[in-house]
Amino acid sequence: MTTTTPTPMRARQAGPLTGTISIPGDKSISxxxxxxxxxxxxxxxVTGLLEGHDVLATAAAMxxxxxxxxxxxxxxxxxxxxGDRLKRTWTVDGVxxxxxxxxxxxLDMGNSGTSTRLLAGLLATHPITSFMTGDASLVRxxxxxxxxPLTDMGATFLCRSGTRLPMAIVGTDRPAPISYRLPVAxxxxxxxxxxxxLNTPGIxxxxxxxxxxDHTEHMLQHMGATVTVDSTPDGNAISxxxxxxxxxxxxxxPGDISSAAFPIVAxxxxxxxxxxxxxxxxxxxxxxxxxxxxxxxADITYENRRLQAxxxxxxxxxxxxxxxxxxxxxxRAATMIDEYPILAVAAASATGTTRMRGLAExxxxxxxxxxxxxxxxxxxxxxxRVEGDDLVVxxxxxxVPGGATVTTDLDHRIAMSFLVLGLSAAAPVAIDDATAxxxxxxxxxxxxxxxxxxxEGEDGTLDGREVIGP
Ligand code: S3P
Numbered sequence: 198m199t200t201t202t203p204t205p206m207r208a209r210q211a212g213p214l215t216g217t218i219s220i221p222g223d224k225s226i227s228x229x230x231x232x233x234x235x236x237x238x239x240x241x242x243v244t245g246l247l248e249g250h251d252v253l254a255t256a257a258a259m260x261x262x263x264x265x266x267x268x269x270x271x272x273x274x275x276x277x278x279x280g281d282r283l284k285r286t287w288t289v290d291g292v293x294x295x296x297x298x299x300x301x302x303x304l305d306m307g308n309s310g311t312s313t314r315l316l317a318g319l320l321a322t323h324p325i326t327s328f329m330t331g332d333a334s335l336v337r338x339x340x341x342x343x344x345x346p347l348t349d350m351g352a353t354f355l356c357r358s359g360t361r362l363p364m365a366i367v368g369t370d371r372p373a374p375i376s377y378r379l380p381v382a383x384x385x386x387x388x389x390x391x392x393x394x395l396n397t398p399g400i401x402x403x404x405x406x407x408x409x410x411d412h413t414e415h416m417l418q419h420m421g422a423t424v425t426v427d428s429t430p431d432g433n434a435i436s437x438x439x440x441x442x443x444x445x446x447x448x449x450x451p452g453d454i455s456s457a458a459f460p461i462v463a464x465x466x467x468x469x470x471x472x473x474x475x476x477x478x479x480x481x482x483x484x485x486x487x488x489x490x491x492x493x494x495a496d497i498t499y500e501n502r503r504l505q506a507x508x509x510x511x512x513x514x515x516x517x518x519x520x521x522x523x524x525x526x527x528x529r530a531a532t533m534i535d536e537y538p539i540l541a542v543a544a545a546s547a548t549g550t551t552r553m554r555g556l557a558e559x560x561x562x563x564x565x566x567x568x569x570x571x572x573x574x575x576x577x578x579x580x581x582r583v584e585g586d587d588l589v590v591x592x593x594x595x596x597v598p599g600g601a602t603v604t605t606d607l608d609h610r611i612a613m614s615f616l617v618l619g620l621s622a623a624a625p626v627a628i629d630d631a632t633a634x635x636x637x638x639x640x641x642x643x644x645x646x647x648x649x650x651x652x653e654g655e656d657g658t659l660d661g662r663e664v665i666g667p
Contacts, residue, residue: 204631205631206642207616208616209664210596210623211645211664212649214463214470215470215652216473218473219644221452222451224252226412227246229413231255232259234264236297237446239290239445240445242447244448245283250307254307254309255309257305258316266289268285291443294395294441300325303329304327306335309636310562313340316329317344321369322350322351327365330363334608340356341360342383350369350372352366355367372397374402376404379405379406382531384412391417404434406432408531410480410482410531411482412480414426420446421441421443423438451476453477455637456638457477458535459614461495461515463620464516465516470515470517471515480508494519496518499513500512522551522590525551527555530554530558539617542618546596550592552587553588554586563610563633564607569603577603579597596622600624601626605630612631
């Protein structure tokens with residue numbers, strides 16, 4: 198199991214954020230690019246890949262399964278998250294659908310639920326035996342949601358406590374196609390079944406009563422698979438024709454809206470801010486946060502709208518705004534599932550109350566995010582309540598008291614959310630451990646510090662200390 202030494206970090210009140218903030222590549226699309234590239238015939242090139250720990254776990258796993266996955270050749274240094282992102286090209290030499298090799302060692306998926314669940318789908322319909330584990334966060338997360346349908350397709354799973362990692366996967370040599378109605382709104386479960394359907398003869402169908410991110414469907418189509426989406430009274434029925442030849446080719450990964458969310462909220466909440474965030478993916482199943490912030494009064498404009506590898510992309514210009522509390526309906530949850538922690542931070546400095554409804558799924562993310570946000574905001578002097586599956590935040594209408602140390606529980610989004618809160622707090626906000634941030638947003642603190650520097654005096658700091666630091 199992966200363990201790291203905790204690195205505490207704190208954020209203090211900041212001046213305005215200005216300039217250009219280049220965010221890392223989309224985590225969901227990066228995982229899928231490596232997995233599908235590894236199953237294609239020939240060489241897939243991937244530019245703009247997220248070089249965070251979660252995606253590097255997928256890269257290592259695909260290598261262990263026989264694919265060649267190479268970082269940009271000319272560079273040997275640390276992965277970066279800056280304007281060079283789109284100039285870095287990864288290459289993946291695939292093995293073809295159905296020919297993954299049995300890995301010799303346990304697959305360590307680190308903190309990454311997406312790597313674990315999607316890969317379990319691929320492995321379920323390959324006739325090999327594999328073992329997976331992960332860090333202290335990942336081994337707490339439920340796996341029954343994937344083992345149930347994948348067992349129906351013929352695989353056998355053995356999990357700790359019945360449903361948790363470590364997990365053994367015995368893939369079937371006679372996969373059976375299924376038609377499966379998702380009991381939870383989950384793109385990971387949908388994708389696990391579709392990826393299992395790749396090496397399954399016949400047609401595998403997933404019915405999703407609630408529409409979730411459709412990057413798997415887009416990329417499968419982009420690589421030549423036949424995927425159809427039919428609207429039914431029960432929701433979309435997504436069908437994949439099994440055993441296609443996936444065609445290798447170039448994939449350009451857009452910036453991650455889920456990572457952009459942190460500098461967006463930071464800029465909205467710091468008076469005088471005006472930042473440009475280029476190349477943000479705006480898949481319509483991912484933009485619930487932007488809809489909600491617009492309702493709260495956020496000044497965000499979209500420039501240079503375009504399509505990149507079938508995904509809508511734009512440059513965002515974000516200006517400081519006076520935000521007002523809103524009621525966020527439960528049917529928006531799937532389109533902003535990872536953004537509730539940072540929305541709760543925006544709500545804490547807004548005027549009025551924000552109620553976020555229908556957040557049961559937040560309890561099974563990298564941490565129990567409902568409880569983490571309620572506890573952390575409460576410790577920072579914000580009035581907050583969990584009512585059933587709703588999170589209710591009473592906005593301070595300006596400065597949050599702050600002055601607490603928040604436990605992040607290996608959750609990158611909890612860590613970044615409370616650092617952003619610290620930028621608007623009367624007293625600094627500390628987190629017990631910042632290491633998880635590297636799973637999705639390497640270089641986060643440096644990017645925020647850089648955006649604050651112009652307003653912070655010539656040496657780039659106020660009183661010699663960075664805005665976010667140890
Ligand atoms: C993801 C789906 C979501 C999201 C996660 C990434 C994906 O999880 O929270 O960060 O890439 O498919 P669920 O499918 O569990 O909602």
